[in-house]
Amino acid sequence: MAEILVDMRNIEKSYGRVRALRGVNLQIRRGEIVGLLGDNGAGKSTLIKVLSGAVPYTSGEIVIKGRPVRMRSTLDAIANGIETIYQDSALVPQLSIARNLFLGRELRKGPGFLDRMDIDRMNHVAADLLRRVGISKNIPPTTPIGSLSGGERQAVAIARAMYFDSDIIILDEPTNNLGVAETQGVLRFVREARDTGHSCIFIAHNIHHVFQVVDRIVVMRRGAIVADDLSPRTSSIQEVEDIITGEHLAA
């Protein structure tokens, strides 16, 4: 069995009187892609926000690589090797690919006046990285993110997570609003991330996309995990959909 990277134990989260997470237990191992599924309001987003440090949890424990940690901010999560790629808030459209890749961790040229950036080196590394993740077109690293397609943006965000050696990459609806070819591109990047030793948590409404790429499916309903180790190889889409909606209970 591969090493357990993240162990979320009995996580509770309440917004006032609303219990958004009810004693959630979830483990993520090294090198696996976990699909997190659930209907609207099932608690997927809250769970991801807790793990990425964006919202504090009410009670429970998060253990990362065997060490209990307290997630107080997204920075804590990043420091613990957890990178979250949100749909709308991953990149700055006005900045170049290279400047986005290094945002917050800019390479500096010393001795520099007022923290001068090493723009040449940032461009060089970015160009290298773009080649490595296999963006097919020849896009210079100086291109502003705003002029890239949706799939290319996701690729840049994934490339960034890989470059900074994040153990776990959380992808929140990465295939939304993408065309068929672009979706395949993003799924390929996700597989590549896994093959290079990263784990991924993949959240998507489109269950077909999830089935194409994940190793394990976790289903949430009403703030709790109702299925933890479904395999896309042994379960059918219909079965998973029934669990998501609760139909299997009615049956």
Add this chain to the structure above:
Amino acid sequence: MTDRSTTLPPGGASAPGLLRAFIAKPEFGPLVLLVLMLVVFTSINPAFLSLTNIGNALTFTVELGLIALAMTLLMTSGEFDLSVGSVFGFAPVLMWTLFNTGAMALPLAFLVAIGAALLIGWVNGLFVTRLGIPSFLVTLGMLLVVRGTALWLTDGFPQRTWSAGDQWLSQVLVGGFCLGGEGETCTGGLRLYMSLVWFVLLAVLFHYVLTRTRFGNWIQATGGNPGAARNRGVKIGRVKVILFMVSAAMAALAGMISSIRVSAANPNSGTGYELEVIAMVVIGGTVLTGGRGTIVGTVLGVLILRLMRNGIVMIGVPGLAYNIFIGAIILGMMALHSALERRHNAGT
């Protein structure tokens, strides 16, 4: 944006590509307009390009220009500051009141005034970032508080500043010097003031900060996508507070320079400057909603508005018609910038 790392389009190395990249730059429009203005004004009245007129125009230019430099960074981060005009009036009133009453020496009074401005900027920043109130409302409130304080301190009367000439500080800030001319009146030469030197130095510094430094990257990210910036660990609140403080400090510096130059610290001076400064910045190509800013464009915007004011008087248009031209320029430039923006986003 003047930084090639963010503006060159794909495959932009060829000559037509370079030309296209140059045209796509936000500074291109204002540059063309400035050249056009120089040509038109000079052809109607050749005295427009005389050394005396250039010297005069540059003297007035820098005071608003100093504020515009700081406003560019602030607007790039997605905020703006309406209180700069009243800080422009308040800081010199404070400095000269402290000096004239014998409370302290002029350099110390200068530092106290800059300190007061930094405090004003800090309060602006805290209201915007901690309480989440839009900068329009916060700085509108601060505009009234600061202007009111200046009027109350002085009973509405200007403070005398004519003893300034003997002070080394006033020489450092606005001392005149002559390039190529002769005598007291600088006959045949170009008479310039130290304030222009400060403006040039600060413009270079601000350009460097915005395009080459980590903090500049954070300013652009804060305005471009605050959520993304925060997720990457950029302290967007701190960035904005610092920029509000810089904005107020520059307004104070400009006000004190102006008070020494005109030999009066009027509590009403600077009224309406905030809008003229914002106009200079947006004409130069900085986006009102944040994310993209250019110091080079702002310098062009400053020159355009000040030379327009100077030029239309010299070619005989009634000075009262000035606002018509300024309004038309703003509308025209906004149309141009939005067209370029659409092309830019379309990836062409």
